[in-house]
Amino acid sequence: MSERQQASTSVISWLKRGLRDGFPICMGYFAVSFALGIAARRIAMTWLQAGLMSMGLVASAGEFAALVLLESHAGVIEMVSTCIVVNLRYFLMSCALSQKLSPELPLYHRFFLAQGITDEMFALCTAVDGWLVPAYSYGMMIISIFGWTLGTILGVLAGNILPAQVVAALSVSLYGMFLAIIIPPARRDAFIGGLVAVSMLASWLFSVLPVLRTITGGFKVIILTVLLAGAAALLRPLEDEHPETEQGGQS
Amino acid sequence: MNTYAALLIMALTVYMIRLLPLLFLRRELKNRFLRSFLHYVPYVTLAVMTFPAILEVTENPLAGALALIAGLITAWVNGDLFLVAVTCCAAVFLTGLIL
Numbered sequence: 532m533s534e535r536q537q538a539s540t541s542v543i544s545w546l547k548r549g550l551r552d553g554f555p556i557c558m559g560y561f562a563v564s565f566a567l568g569i570a571a572r573r574i575a576m577t578w579l580q581a582g583l584m585s586m587g588l589v590a591s592a593g594e595f596a597a598l599v600l601l602e603s604h605a606g607v608i609e610m611v612s613t614c615i616v617v618n619l620r621y622f623l624m625s626c627a628l629s630q631k632l633s634p635e636l637p638l639y640h641r642f643f644l645a646q647g648i649t650d651e652m653f654a655l656c657t658a659v660d661g662w663l664v665p666a667y668s669y670g671m672m673i674i675s676i677f678g679w680t681l682g683t684i685l686g687v688l689a690g691n692i693l694p695a696q697v698v699a700a701l702s703v704s705l706y707g708m709f710l711a712i713i714i715p716p717a718r719r720d721a722f723i724g725g726l727v728a729v730s731m732l733a734s735w736l737f738s739v740l741p742v743l744r745t746i747t748g749g750f751k752v753i754i755l756t757v758l759l760a761g762a763a764a765l766l767r768p769l770e771d772e773h774p775e776t777e778q779g780g781q782s
Numbered sequence: 783m784n785t786y787a788a789l790l791i792m793a794l795t796v797y798m799i800r801l802l803p804l805l806f807l808r809r810e811l812k813n814r815f816l817r818s819f820l821h822y823v824p825y826v827t828l829a830v831m832t833f834p835a836i837l838e839v840t841e842n843p844l845a846g847a848l849a850l851i852a853g854l855i856t857a858w859v860n861g862d863l864f865l866v867a868v869t870c871c872a873a874v875f876l877t878g879l880i881l
């Protein structure tokens with residue numbers, strides 16, 4: 532097989548893998564965005580507006596915040612600053628993801644990959660070994676942004692058709708995915724296991740202690756991520772080795 | 783303001799947040815602390831987002847707690863993404879049927 536053929540086979544297999552791994556994301560997104568669509572309907576958005584919002588923002592907490600802004604007819608400055616604060620964690624994720632991209636990757640990929648930085652897709656993209664192959668991300672984005680947008684539109688059009696039990700069940704699938712990503716490394720590496728446990732404990736404290744309780748979700752994620760990932764980096768810095776370049780390595 | 787204009791402004795803002803680091807961090811970071819920090823970011827972020835939120839998303843916190851336990855066990859034994867997600871959903875659905 533020529534090198535070019537080999538490369539395109541691997542692109543297709545990564546695309547398929549992305550579609551497969553993206554399926555649970557799609558399911559979970561569908562449930563969450565359905566609820567979002569119901570909320571959008573309440574402030575008299577059309578299905579087209581709500582669908583465009585979901586396709587353009589691809590952010591759960593970010594879109595709930597967007598609905599509040601739209602409802603209160605917020606000005607541009609309030610709109611932009613709220614969007615920055617609520618979605619700031621994507622900035623951190625984007626920094627982390629940048630380290631998974633080969634320096635040789637053509638620039639245009641970065642413009643497309645950016646739209647796929649969500650909690651769930653970021654989690655999967657950082658879980659692959661070696662450099663991220665963009666096709667993997669694209670497969671995931673196709674199916675999950677589709678589910679996210681479709682769920683929002685259907686939520687507007689048919690708010691109360693799905694039984695509440697089914698919506699409730701679907702809504703935990705995203706958390707199941709998070710667990711599938713953090714638990715296996717936590718099992719292999721006690722330090723990461725400890726970090727995960729401390730993170731959950733701290734998150735719980737932030738939701739019950741006075742004062743801390745008033746911090747909104749987006750801020751809580753940012754504050755705890757900076758503090759705890761920073762502490763972990765000080766306690767156990769990575770060995771000075773660089774990730775293996777997979778492309779063009781073994782054949 | 784026109785709803786479509788507002789949506790465009792918000793979408794562009796969020797896109798920039800996602801794009802700028804990808805555009806400006808084109809090389810591997812040399813700084814050991816920063817590399818380590820970014821390595822640990824996903825674990826902290828995902829753990830913080832999962833707990834206690836999983837207890838609050840279902841009407842009955844017990845259903846969320848059972849989903850958490852079922853998810854932890856499945857992920858520990860067999861890390862498959864889809865299987866863990868489905869197990870969590872099933873835990874909530876079954877709790878709803880029984881209670």
